[in-house]
Structure formats: C-alpha cells, structure tokens
Amino acid sequence: MKIMVAIKRVVDYAVKIRVKSDKSGVETSNVKMSMNPFCEIGLEEALRIKESGLASEVIAVSVGPSQCVDTLRTGLAMGADRAIHVEASATLYPLSVAKLLKALVDVEKPGLLILGKQAIDDDCNQTGQMVAGLLNWPQGTFASKVVLDKEKEVATVEREVDGGLETLCLDLPAVITTDLRLNQPRYATLPNIMKAKSKVIKKFTPQELNVDIKSDLEVVQVTEPPKRKAGVIVSSVDELIDQLKNEAHVI
Ligand code: AMP
Numbered sequence: 001m002k003i004m005v006a007i008k009r010v011v012d013y014a015v016k017i018r019v020k021s022d023k024s025g026v027e028t029s030n031v032k033m034s035m036n037p038f039c040e041i042g043l044e045e046a047l048r049i050k051e052s053g054l055a056s057e058v059i060a061v062s063v064g065p066s067q068c069v070d071t072l073r074t075g076l077a078m079g080a081d082r083a084i085h086v087e088a089s090a091t092l093y094p095l096s097v098a099k100l101l102k103a104l105v106d107v108e109k110p111g112l113l114i115l116g117k118q119a120i121d122d123d124c125n126q127t128g129q130m131v132a133g134l135l136n137w138p139q140g141t142f143a144s145k146v147v148l149d150k151e152k153e154v155a156t157v158e159r160e161v162d163g164g165l166e167t168l169c170l171d172l173p174a175v176i177t178t179d180l181r182l183n184q185p186r187y188a189t190l191p192n193i194m195k196a197k198s199k200v201i202k203k204f205t206p207q208e209l210n211v212d213i214k215s216d217l218e219v220v221q222v223t224e225p226p227k228r229k230a231g232v233i234v235s236s237v238d239e240l241i242d243q244l245k246n247e248a249h250v251i
Pocket of ligand 1 (some may be wrong): 006036062117123124126127
C-alpha cells in the first residue's frame with residue numbers, strides 16, 4: 001500500500017508575520033519558509049506506518065511555486081521515498097489544492113492520504129475535508145492516534161473532541177488529517193539529507209492534471225490585529241476596582 005502525504009511550504013512558525021503594505025497578504029520575500037508543522041506530523045506518521053511494515057511507499061506531494069522543491073527535499077530527507085511537485089505560481093485556495101490532490105490520487109492510487117489538519121499560514125482547515133469529499137473516501141480529521149489493520153483494510157483513528165476521545169473506524173482507502181499530539185516528527189540526519197538529493201521529484205502542472213485552479217474566492221484585504229494598549233499600574237485595590245468599573249467597564 002502506498003501512502004501519499006500532502007506537505008505545504010509555509011512561513012516558518014517562529015517568524016514574526018508582517019503584513020504587506022498594500023494589504024494584499026503577508027510578506028513572504030526574504031522570510032524563512034518551512035514545512036507546515038502539521039504536515040511534518042503527517043509525514044512522520046506515514047514513515048512510522050511504513051517502518052512497521054504496513055506500507056510499501058511514502059510519497060510526499062506539494063503544490064505551489066518552484067521553491068516547494070526545497071520543502072519536498074526536506075520530506076525526502078526525513079524518509080519519504082519520492083515526491084511530486086505540482087508547480088503553480090498563482091494564489092491557491094483549499095478547493096484548488098484538493099482538486100489537484102484528487103487528480104494525483106487518481107494517478108498514484110494510494111491506500112491512505114494524510115494531510116495536516118490545517119496550514120499555519122491560512123488556518124483554513126479545509127483541504128483534507130474537501131479532498132475526502134471529492135474522492136468520496138471516509139475521513140478521520142484531527143487524528144491523535146492512528147492504527148492500521150492491513151488485513152481488514154481499516155484504519156482506527158482517535159480524535160480529541162470537546163467531551164473526550166472519539167474513535168472512528170475507516171475503511172481504506174481513506175483520508176486522515178493530523179493533530180499536534182499524534183507524534184513527534186524526526187529530524188533529518190546528515191546521511192539522509194545527502195541521500196535525499198538523488199531521490200526523484202516528479203513535476204506536474206495543473207493543466208497536465210486537467211485541473212482548473214481559478215478560484216471564485218477572493219481575499220479582499222489582510223490587516224494586522226489592533227495593537228494592544230499599554231497597561232496601567234494602579235496604586236490600590238480601590239483604584240483597581242474603580243478602573244475596572246469606570247474605564248474598562250468589565251464589572
Ligand atoms: P488548509 O486546509 O489550507 O488549512 O491545509 C490543510 C492541509 O492541506 C495542510 O496541512 C496540507 O497537508 C494540505 N495542503 C494545503 N495546501 C497545500 C499545498 N499547497 N500543497 C500541499 N499540501 C497542501
């Protein structure tokens with residue numbers, strides 16, 4: 001069984017985000033970019049499943065500009081067997097990515113498609129659900145534990161929900177999206193970074209996959225959150241109560 005993992009190149013989680021002066025989005029030039037953390041978790045899970053003998057191949061997939069190849073190389077260095085890059089320079093929304101992933105699934109026929117629960121740049125949390133809908137596959141979102149039964153061809157997925165833990169049993173093939181507590185992703189070792197250089201990255205364009213990435217969604221503007229006002233140091237409890245009543249109006 002093959003496992004396909006969708007990995008997105010995003011602004012590194014440690015970078016302080018700056019909004020572009022024309023409010024069209026966030027600044028990405030000269031900014032450190034990395035693999036979306038939830039996608040790292042997805043890739044780690046796929047590698048663990050393969051290492052336990054339940055999968056034959058892990059394929060990392062990324063959609064976006066040419067620099068996505070760097071992110072895919074990181075995925076190959078972590079242990080993915082090969083990678084696919086769908087090169088698209090236009091702004092991509094989840095439905096377009098979901099359509100492209102579906103087209104790749106039709107080509108590769110994996111038994112499992114793993115995605116992050118959300119990308120930390122757009123916080124959409126939509127792509128996994130949309131691709132499951134397009135494929136008409138069962139989905140286990142926000143997975144905090146995954147157990148595969150190859151004989152019965154099912155995946156048992158635990159999800160942390162408000163009231164506790166929900167356990168789902170999915171017939172394979174299925175879509176799984178990963179939550180933070182699923183695992184701790186590995187670091188790529190130097191020998192694996194060297195090995196990754198010779199692994200194959202296949203390229204497609206959306207046209208070659210017969211997918212129209214034109215979106216009927218438009219981001220109108222992106223703005224920074226309002227700056228927090230400076231705090232006030234009060235000299236007594238009475239003054240604090242007065243401020244809370246008459247300034248902050250919270251009591
Ligand atoms: P989102 O729905 O945008 O929050 O993204 C959820 C997940 O979908 C990500 O963690 C990735 O696994 C996948 N995904 C979204 N956009 C891309 C992309 N451009 N390339 C590869 N995977 C993506």
